[in-house]
Amino acid sequence: MDAPAIETPEMTPPSLVLQILPEGIRRWRSTGRGADRLFRLVTGMCAAAVAGLLLIVILFMVKGSLPAIRDHGLGFVLSPDWDPTNQKYGALTFLFGTAYTSLIGMAIALPLGVLTAVALVEILPRGLAKAISLAVELLAAIPSVLLGLWGIFELVPLVRSFEIAIYRSPLGFRKLPIFSGAPLGVGFLAAGLLLAIMALPFILSVSREVLLQVPTAQREAAYALGATRWQAIRKFILPYSWKGIFGAGLLGLARVLGETMAVTMVIGNTPQIKASLFASGYTLASVIANEFTEAPSDLAISALISLGLILLVLTVLLNAAARLMLIYLNRRMGTQGAK
Amino acid sequence: MSRSHQLRKLHGRTMEALCLLAALAAVAPLFAFLWHLVSMGAGALNPALFTQLPLPPGEVGGGLKNAILGTLLVVGTATVVGIPVGVGAAVYMTEFARPRMAATLRFACDVLSGVPSIVMGLLAFQVMVRPMHHFSALSGALALAFIMLPVVVITTQEMLHLVPHSLREAGHALGIPAWRIASSISMRAAAPGILTGAILSVSRIAGETAPMLFTAFGNPFLSLDPKAPIATLPHTIFTYAISPYDDWHRLAWGGALILVLGILGATLLSRFILWWHQRGLNA
Amino acid sequence: MLACQNLKIEFDRKSVIKDVSLEFPPQRITAIIGPSGCGKSTLLRAFNRMHDLTPGARVSGLVTLSGKDIYHKDEDPVLVRRRIGMVFQKANPFPTLSIFNNTIAGLRLSGLRNRALLKEAAEKALVDAALWDEVKDRLKSNPMSLSGGQQQRLCIARALAVDPEVLLMDEPCSALDPIATAKIEELMFRLRERLSVVIVTHNMQQAARASDRTAFLWMGELIEEGETEAIFTTPKKSMTEDYITGRFG
Numbered sequence A: 001m002d003a004p005a006i007e008t009p010e011m012t013p014p015s016l017v018l019q020i021l022p023e024g025i026r027r028w029r030s031t032g033r034g035a036d037r038l039f040r041l042v043t044g045m046c047a048a049a050v051a052g053l054l055l056i057v058i059l060f061m062v063k064g065s066l067p068a069i070r071d072h073g074l075g076f077v078l079s080p081d082w083d084p085t086n087q088k089y090g091a092l093t094f095l096f097g098t099a100y101t102s103l104i105g106m107a108i109a110l111p112l113g114v115l116t117a118v119a120l121v122e123i124l125p126r127g128l129a130k131a132i133s134l135a136v137e138l139l140a141a142i143p144s145v146l147l148g149l150w151g152i153f154e155l156v157p158l159v160r161s162f163e164i165a166i167y168r169s170p171l172g173f174r175k176l177p178i179f180s181g182a183p184l185g186v187g188f189l190a191a192g193l194l195l196a197i198m199a200l201p202f203i204l205s206v207s208r209e210v211l212l213q214v215p216t217a218q219r220e221a222a223y224a225l226g227a228t229r230w231q232a233i234r235k236f237i238l239p240y241s242w243k244g245i246f247g248a249g250l251l252g253l254a255r256v257l258g259e260t261m262a263v264t265m266v267i268g269n270t271p272q273i274k275a276s277l278f279a280s281g282y283t284l285a286s287v288i289a290n291e292f293t294e295a296p297s298d299l300a301i302s303a304l305i306s307l308g309l310i311l312l313v314l315t316v317l318l319n320a321a322a323r324l325m326l327i328y329l330n331r332r333m334g335t336q337g338a339k
Numbered sequence B: 001m002s003r004s005h006q007l008r009k010l011h012g013r014t015m016e017a018l019c020l021l022a023a024l025a026a027v028a029p030l031f032a033f034l035w036h037l038v039s040m041g042a043g044a045l046n047p048a049l050f051t052q053l054p055l056p057p058g059e060v061g062g063g064l065k066n067a068i069l070g071t072l073l074v075v076g077t078a079t080v081v082g083i084p085v086g087v088g089a090a091v092y093m094t095e096f097a098r099p100r101m102a103a104t105l106r107f108a109c110d111v112l113s114g115v116p117s118i119v120m121g122l123l124a125f126q127v128m129v130r131p132m133h134h135f136s137a138l139s140g141a142l143a144l145a146f147i148m149l150p151v152v153v154i155t156t157q158e159m160l161h162l163v164p165h166s167l168r169e170a171g172h173a174l175g176i177p178a179w180r181i182a183s184s185i186s187m188r189a190a191a192p193g194i195l196t197g198a199i200l201s202v203s204r205i206a207g208e209t210a211p212m213l214f215t216a217f218g219n220p221f222l223s224l225d226p227k228a229p230i231a232t233l234p235h236t237i238f239t240y241a242i243s244p245y246d247d248w249h250r251l252a253w254g255g256a257l258i259l260v261l262g263i264l265g266a267t268l269l270s271r272f273i274l275w276w277h278q279r280g281l282n283a
Numbered sequence C: 001m002l003a004c005q006n007l008k009i010e011f012d013r014k015s016v017i018k019d020v021s022l023e024f025p026p027q028r029i030t031a032i033i034g035p036s037g038c039g040k041s042t043l044l045r046a047f048n049r050m051h052d053l054t055p056g057a058r059v060s061g062l063v064t065l066s067g068k069d070i071y072h073k074d075e076d077p078v079l080v081r082r083r084i085g086m087v088f089q090k091a092n093p094f095p096t097l098s099i100f101n102n103t104i105a106g107l108r109l110s111g112l113r114n115r116a117l118l119k120e121a122a123e124k125a126l127v128d129a130a131l132w133d134e135v136k137d138r139l140k141s142n143p144m145s146l147s148g149g150q151q152q153r154l155c156i157a158r159a160l161a162v163d164p165e166v167l168l169m170d171e172p173c174s175a176l177d178p179i180a181t182a183k184i185e186e187l188m189f190r191l192r193e194r195l196s197v198v199i200v201t202h203n204m205q206q207a208a209r210a211s212d213r214t215a216f217l218w219m220g221e222l223i224e225e226g227e228t229e230a231i232f233t234t235p236k237k238s239m240t241e242d243y244i245t246g247r248f249g
């Protein structure tokens, strides 16, 4: 094709070869043979340590959970009662809180991320698109606890005034189950919004990459047929990308599930299952964060670790599924979209 | 035809406007956050923040000296462990491992990088705090090293992949042993990229809070003993943020500003290094 | 009739097409030949305003279709492209659509919904593209299951379905074997009755046997153009002769 699609950095400077090779030769002469083995061994051990970490985390989380699982059986997942002082440990409330806040976060971040990716790749001039990408990248670098801090002092009051507006609305919105309850500011909505902010950079960068992988030939085919820009996006570019964007969604969800600090700071930390966006709640991660150091017994610690195990299993499964899917998609595009 | 075409164009314009609006909404939180941070944190930024220890709850004044030093110590220790191991693993995966093995290891890293940091904290608790029967700076560093390890591997590997194959082949053709090619050719060519990745992973762990709760634990006094509990900046910010005292809120914002300046500075620095490096290559 | 006058094209100030004037009479096949990098594709893409999509590309001069300037500020490039179809070097069917939906993609874009009409149009376009017999039993299947030549003919059918006045083809056969190439050349002869065809080709034999007129382009300049027979038997410029006899390029 004629139009270059994406510029790739030029990486084969002959000057570099000239610079580095003589250096390599000089140093090599000064070393013995066992060095090769040693180097492989040391780096190999590092690699083994990384692989080992995955096994160790699974192993120790299972081991730590065993007392609680022995005591309560796996059914503790379905029990809503959490009362450490009376040795009652049920995970349902927290599962609900994690699911609900993640759902809110993804419902906001996914469309926002995909539309933004479309704007960056298809609509905005390159310079502006780069500036926006950089800003969102910086957003990803802000630690969760600081977003929580901002959440407490700015977002929660904002959410609260929204809730008050709903509460006072003459249209009677507050009779709807998702808007019921007192306008506290803290709760599922505030937590979900912070999660959306945290998931957004991730979803944006993956979907941006997916869109960039749409071959130029596909775009040109669409335009040559007389598609308007939005038609090209909506009818051809997005359909080509859906699977990859789904993968982005899974990865984003996995991110959001285990988010701890920001959520802990704005969700209200009340163990209850309520449908209202305005209600306070509790998530798996935030109960671990709040109660671990005050756990009254070894059994309580084990129960909290078993909540961590649930998080681990969910995130590992989601990540594995999404990665496998993206690998598969890349491979397919590699064979078909190659020029 | 013409009328429906006008309608279609209008629809397209509207949807594109929606995309632009989304882009605006995507950057809005960063600026809202930074604005609030600067307006709250600038007032709190003074020498006492760096030189004084915290005062008892409710008293006005004091600083975050213990937390700042604690973060430097814990993050530094984690870095000393995490970066060499991570870079070593990445070198093995790119230069020596068979493709299948490399892909499997890479997959493990991808999955590991998605494990919530709080779970890594629980792991450090299990393998260190429990056997040693007390919280410690060292266990906090271990948790951070666990978190940074996959990140370092992934970024280093990406940088090594950018080194052209012809460079390695040239080395092989000259009969240079594999390990020399890896260390003196690939790693050297990728050095700026690896440095970038290292800076990014350090800035990623510097703000970690959740795993500190049950490893480093926090400490209102100045301690640099690796075997004792230690205060860290993010953890202290958390404690102060949820406290009822206005002066602690002020300190929390001051600490937040320090942390963000460090992290954003590191992020921009790493981007600059990459840009510089690539500019040099293209010249 | 498609024509251009004093056409100039630049990419980031680098001049690629320098002052080209050409006419493409209806019911004629015009071949554009020239060495690699001389600007053949660039020229062709100016005729349906594809350069609008490339940042940094600048087109100046006049391109007219039936006497009207297609670059006029009141002209919508989308509508221009519906009147001037394009087929690319590498077949690029939409993998997300079935064979049937690929064929009528252009009609759908212009808002046609009627199933019966769409069916009729699809069959007609596929027959025109000499593909109907091969795909009529698998209209619902994925176009990627077709052979390279079939995919290219599907792209031609897709371009024909919107009933364009001009068909631009950029080396449509360069990825195909001789049998598939012969099929497409045959097809061009039949299409000639309804529209004007512009084909870019690297292949001198193809230009000689499958075109009525030939234009020879060199370094962005039009060296010579005329009836194909004249160009290949009695070229006026020595450079043309050198090129077609393979002495350079």
Ligand SMILES: Nc1ncnc2c1ncn2[C@@H]1O[C@H](COP(=O)(O)OP(=O)(O)OP(=O)(O)O)[C@@H](O)[C@H]1O
Pocket (backbone or CB within 6 Å): A002, A003, A004, C011, C016, C034, C035, C036, C037, C038, C039, C040, C041, C042, C043, C054, C202
């Ligand atoms: N999008 C672009 N940006 C910058 N330069 C371009 C662009 N497209 C083409 N060019 C340049 O314009 C010149 C002509 O390119 P073009 O693709 O038109 O040649 P061509 O005659 O079609 O060659 P080929 O026979 O190899 O297809 C080349 O030097 C090319 O580098």
Ligand SMILES: [Mg+2]
Pocket (backbone or CB within 6 Å): A002, C040, C041, C042, C170
């Ligand atoms: Mg070309």
